[in-house]
Amino acid sequence: MRQQSPGIATIQLLAAREFATLFKKVCSSTLEDAEEQRRLIEDVVKESVVIEWPRTFPGVFPDQAESELDFAPLIHRARNVVKCRTSHPTMRVKICAISESNEMMCPQVAETFYRASLVKLSGDTSDCKLRQIAGKMILTQREGIAATKSAEQSGAVVSAEGKLLCSQSSSHSQIMLFANKLSEPMVRTTTLKYENGVLCATFPEIVSFYVERNPSIPSLMGVTLNSMVDRRTLSTRYAIQVEVHINIDNRIIVTHTLVSHPFLIAITNDQTEPLLQSIFWHRLLNCDQQESSDYFPDKSQLDWGTLRQALRAFIKAQVPTARFLSDCELRHIQTMLLLPRILKCGSTNELQLLEINMFGTIERQERDLHEEMKRLRNRLLATSVLDTFLIER
Structure with a gap:
């Protein structure tokens, strides 16, 4: 299951142009206070840093053969090998303020350095220094793609601590500040990379996950999670924390830290389904996963109107080329959900009360209980229930 955003080419490129224009304007402005101008440049660059999860789909728009969407994963599944047949998410960090077209008109970027870590999210902790490192990451390798080719294209490597x-x-830079300053000797430096004219770093097929029982046991490739509580509850949220260091013209050093969207980690395939159900239900209720229905009884039910909208778009959210569900298909799902309630009724009075709750009105009644159940089943297939009707998980 993934979080789908609009096409990157339509929204984020527009944002990149706005940031690039603002960056150019700030750099060319003549302020009396040079320190104030430096702070403005830093602020613009920091605000322009974004994390994307690009994925290409065919046939999304009629005028484009392929379209790139920002498709952030909600769940990462465990893998214990580097080489794999299935695809893994690709993460891209873009600095929208730094445009290739502005390279000659603005202070030039001498060096950039990116470091990504897996962190555990807890509460309202916004200070990056307080976020707990949750484990390690690896870069997987798709079968049929040469490892050297992939490494040369992205320049991404994995440190001994499992950080990306x-x-x-730039080709004119002679000083490597960040690798030495941050004590990362394993890093390999490549030329500045641009995507659609915007400075960026790409981490392809980035994450395999593995959970070990004891931190003293050598881990397999992937992420090592040391908390058994997190493994059992399946409710811990994780994110990728990215540190971005930028050397502009050897005069301005910009340091910024941001986190990706939150996600969960499924250790086995058996855990994927309950994780999906948990995410789906709690997001529809607009509540936190830690809010138990024992303490919040109102969090155990969801109105049909909200659930119907989610079901209508559910398949299209997974496959952008798919269509939305029709009203007829939604009524069939409605019948599948509510027919068990009808069958549990032991009298016509119970059926009458249920019909009022579902539709707000009562149609012509049958004397026989089984005939009355058939009538209500047919009504479910033909008519949508009230949007306010509550569905239990």
Whole structure:
């Protein structure tokens, strides 16, 4: 299950142009206070840093053969090998303020350094220094793609601590500040990379996950989670924390830290389904997963109107080329959900009360209980229940 955003080419490129224009304007402005101008440049660059999860789909728009969407994963599944047949998410960090077209008109970027870590999210902790490192990550390799080719294209490597590293520099730069300063000797430096004219770093097929029982046992490739509580509850939220270091013209050093969207980690395939159900239900209720229905009874039910909208778009959210469900298909799902309630009724009075709750009105009644159940089943297939009707998980 993934979080789908609009096409990157339509929204984020527009945002990149706005940031690039603002960056150019700030750099060319003549302020009396040079320190104030430096702070403005830093603020613009920091605000322009975004994390994307690009994925290409065919046939999304009629005028484009392929479209790139920002498709952030909600669940990462465990893998214990580097080489794999299935695809893994690709993460891209973009600095929208730094445009290739502005390279000659603005202070030039001498060096960039990116370091990504797996962190555990807890409460309202916004300070990156307080976020707990949750484990390690690896870069997987798709079958049929040469490892050297992939490494040369992205420049991404993995440190001994399981952090993803990427170092870039301009062809004119002679000083490598960040690799030495941050004590990351394993990093390899490549030239500055641009995607659609925007400075970026790409971490392809980035994450395999593995949970071990004891931190003293050598881990397999992937992420090592040391908390058995997190493994049992399946409710711990994780994110990828990215540190971005930018050397602008050897005069301005910009350091910024941001986190990706939150996600869960499924250790086995058996855990994927309950994780999906948990995410789906709690997001529809707009409540936190830690809010138990024992303490919040109102969190155990969801109105049909909200659930119907989610079901209508559910398949299209997974496969962008698919269509929305029709009203007829939604009524069939409605019948599948509510027919068991009808069959549990032991009298016509119970059926009458249920019909009022579902539809707000009562149609012509049958004397026989079984005939009355058939009538209500047919009504479910033909008519949508009230949007306010509550569905239990």
